[in-house]
Amino acid sequence: MSVNPTAAELIARSNRLGSDPKNTNYAGGNTSAKGTEIDPVTGEPVELLWVKGSGGDLGTLKPEGLAVLRLDRMRALQDVYPGLDREDEMVAAFDYTLHGKGGAAPSIDTAMHGLVDAAHVDHLHPDSGIAIATAADGPELTAKIFGDKVVWVPWRRPGFQLGLDIAAIKADNPQAIGTILGGHGITAWGDTSEEAEANSLWIIDTAATYIEANSRPEPFGPALDGYAPLPEAERRAKAAALAPTIRGLASADRPVVGHFTDSPEVLDFLASAEHPRLTALGTSCPDHFLRTKVKPLTVDLPATASAEDVIERLGTLHEAYREDYQAYYDRHATADSPAIRGADPLIVLVPGVGMFSFGKDKQTARVAGEFYVNAINVMRGAEGLSTYAPIDEAEKFAIEYWALEEAKLQRQPAPKPLATRIALVTGAASGIGKAIATRLVAEGAVVAIADLSLEKAQAAASELGTTDVAIGIAADVSNEAAVQAAIDETVLAFGGLDLVVNNAGLSLSKSLLETTEADWDLQHNVMAKGSFLVSKAAARVLIDQKLGGDIVYISSKNSVFAGPNNIAYSATKADQAHQVRLLAAELGEYGVKVNGINPDGVVRGSGIFASGWGANRAKTYGIDEQDLGKFYAQRTILKREVVPENVANAVFAICTSDFSHTTGLHIPVDAGVAAAFLR
Template sequence: MSNPPVSPVHDLLARSNRLGSDPRTTNYAGGNTSAKGEAVDPVTGTPAELLWVKGSGGDLGTLTEQGLAVLRLDRLRALVDVYPGVEREDEMVAAFDFCLHGRGGAAPSIDTAMHGLVEAPHVDHLHPDSGIAVATAADGPALTKEIFGERVVWVPWRRPGFQLGLDIAAVRKANPQAIGVILGGHGITAWGATSEECERNSLEIIRTTEEYIAEHGRPEPFGPVVYETPPEAERHARAAALFPVLRGLASTDRPQVGHYTDTDVVLDFVTRAEHPRLAALGTSCPDHFLRTKVRPMVVDLPPAAPLEDVVARVRELHAAYREDYRAYYERHAGPDSPPMRGADPAIVLMPGVGMFSFGADKQTARVAGEFYVNAINVMRGAEAVSAYAPIDEAEKFRIEYWELEEAKLRRRPRPRALATRIALVTGGGSGIGRATALRLAAEGACVVVADRDAEAAAKVAAEIGGPDAAVAAAADVTDAEAVARAVREAVLAFGGVDLVVNNAGLSISKPLLETSETDWDLQHDVMAKGSFLVSRETARVMIVQGMGGDIVYICSKNSLFAGPNNVAYGAAKADQAHQVRLLAAELGEHGIRVNGVNPDGVVRGSGIFAGGWGARRAAVYGVPEEKLGEFYARRTLLKREVLPEHVAGAVFVLTGGELSHTTGLHVPVDAGVAAAFLR
């Protein structure tokens, strides 16, 4: 009795993860890998020859078995006989679905034909910076010959698809000695008889091109330094001042989240004489310009230029960029082209400051920046040994507005209610603040968790997710500079601020005659003054962005209800409540809505109650502290206890879009306290 065929999936995933985790090898979500082998057909009980290949939209570094498409090789190869020609090659992508083996798995990508038609058990298609540098060099064919001899073959540019798969299969058949190819303007493909050999061949191509460029390249391919780079503190201060302006401009067509990069690679590029010329040529690898757009916006002022001059200039450059992009679209669009998606830049380069990248969420913005770093590396390599010569503009348009790419966009899930919103929550390390931060993040917002307790803030930010979802900021809201610093951190993390929750608070429960000036000052400093400082600093950002915004005050039923032994807390909360009305009246012209939430006492999960307030209030009402929540619930109309999640829900309702015309409102979250009814 023979043993069942051994699946190559384990080796394929291990190889993919190794290759995808090294940025020198390929970029995020770029490239694809495959393996051919046999598995038992559950219908016939006989072996079937299959292709396992990374599916559409996956990432090699994190690839799992669920991210593979599995196809019958006999059916895939049979497509060659019905191929209608390059003018109709896009039809073949739909045909891949009829070659699938079983249910589940990922959708086959446009590169499936390359992997299936090349006669080798294992195939890698990658986008290494060094390989693309040779692929985009003006004399790429000659360089490939010089570097590799007959071991690697040059394949002229062709848009990814079925015909490219046929081309590479033909090259492989005609060159049995070759281990792979350089794809003009695009990347590399390598193959092998085993998974180990395929990976070894991929790395040989990558490392050999790296070594060739290092040994033969001229030392300053970007030209001499023409701008000095300011120190980090000065650089970041300038970035924080300009980022909201840029984000507002980049959100002209649709709201965007931002990412800031000032790595050595970026700073060196934007200080060199040749960066405007090279940036204007745009990127070449399809994976690059699909995320970075056809070219970046380049600010042409020195780092020391007055801030107001830079702001005025970026507005001019943005208007010109939009005109140029529309002209690009109109030059190449045909009757069947998808509509223009938006004319704002995805990448902005600024001498002495760095790079700003934008996308529909933080990860998209960050990845766009990472891809432009890849593009800089490609330009450096190509210019070092030749001249950078990316694919022409018409070909870029064919890919950017490719119906297959449009179909990918249509398959994306509907954005969550707070997608693209950047939220700052004070007192976010516990209680209502924590619950609010978690809820806003769950609804799609990027969240800055601000708290005097930096460790608690970091814990909540980590609970939400990585830095693409949330960051922590240490902030004492009574300190104007600390507030300004936290807002700067929010801006540098995500590009601006759209939604502010003034939640930081504390309480000291004492009768009037026992309330000291210190008690009074502390509560007013944290809640009345703290809310004022946070609102003032964030309103500055919102006004500059020009995107509107939301400011929500977590007030209290005590802003209306005269509770016993509570004069300092009640007065501070009444101050906050009137700030809502005052700021709603003042900021409305900027599209900034200001509203409040008035909770009843939140006992469970509350940092205030855990800090001694609960014991003091329990003593006032003559109930055991552990029964305080029940006591509060019994005195309400609904007989329900108020929890942090209920307050967070009210914040979401106020900011989630359905109350877009509501400002100056206070929403009670008290289960019905008649004495606190709004009048």
């Protein structure tokens, strides 16, 4: 499919601007271009507006992310604009100006792009520009920094009237190349795509240069005693200890996934005297507070406070935060307002440690954290030159609970069954573990793939997607310190833990007399002891979160079936099987379900079979190794070969809400082996 040259030029400019975080935040801002195309109905040229559609990201924008409108019809909407009281109706009216089929839905900012008399328009959210836009003396700073090339626009909610305002400013100020939008961002324009981009960058860079040259030395005030960042190892250990409790609090209304940030920007901000005042003021740019809530929950204890003291304080702070947010909603909600979307924080700040951010998935949580770093940069710039003065609370509420924002949220697809679930699967670089991780990701979970080989674990994780979906970590499950490190790494990557699959294993097929003490110890250390260590470390997280959870053991048919030449393996599998029963009885009071899966004859893709076990079992049964899978299938009731995906299916099923009342169960995945029926 060919792309109009003007649209192609717009895509290239958008990608350049959006890929540099100094220019705009993720999914923030929009760009446009005006040009002509042949109308397929009349065969005559028609003037069009290409503009980034609702919900897109400039850095990754593609042609299908553009809304395409007939410019004459779009501008004709000025004649029917009903005024500010009925502003929202204009977004639906854009649908009647669309050209062709497909394309993205027009955003609220479409009017800004269509009404301004310039061929190319950029609206961006740079930290430097928003710093000027949120300064108490923003109008004076705008004139001082930019002269008459950039015009101040007082805060107005995005919409048709703002488009009319900027169009009028452009007409009245022919020398101007753009505007500072009070409390919000910047807009720039040009006769060519190159000129618009250059003007945008000039505004951004000029603002940044001025701030750097003129900011007072300590924009956030002097350092607070006891609030300095902890050393890295101590900081991350404390973060891992706090994370489960914080995620549990952030999930009081609905479960969320987390992200941890301990960047210098965050740590320095929290070490400064003015951070309590500034965090209470909240963010200003709509893109910021729509993803971070209007303000964060900030722990009011020094970095020197113990993790136990912080955890105790968090309960009180969370209760106060919820009451404050409910009061904010009640102050501004009307009969037509959408229902409150939850009163839990999306950003939690801990001095000396860092920032925990939350969202419906890992990407949303990570981006929320990035937005709050943007907000910190904005506050630094504004405080360095003046005083930070975000838009007022009523305006924030009007945007947060805007009918148009609610409609956007309602258009989102329904979550997958395991959405917001955080899983750790051991021995997951191959075979059954890899199949389990793959299925969990497909059903919406995020997964830490743990394996003895870090390289193999990371390779398996990369096959499943980005680090927002899966990470690979090293884990020797027979070593308690290594297990704790793996749990901590999972918690810091995703905010917590919901689902643990004890899958790591190995086997040496030997008779009683051939089995050495070392053989016995090796298998028991990895499977019996390893499952115990992983379950113990995971249980601490699950209990602290207070969100329930699942622990699943991949045991074996051999845990109940007595076969030849298999004493060490079968004995340790029986140990695992009874751990399921013991832990189900012990952890039930915390809402944690513990269940087991008993596979058999999983030859295809199995790391155990590939390591010599298959050859030994084939020798035991007097068959060729390549026929082992078929052999196992023929001895089953169903005459079906068991593959790793069958085991993964059982793990998924037992962790869904359909089995919310099932614990202590062992599920056979063996195609039917009567001798292994549970009795």
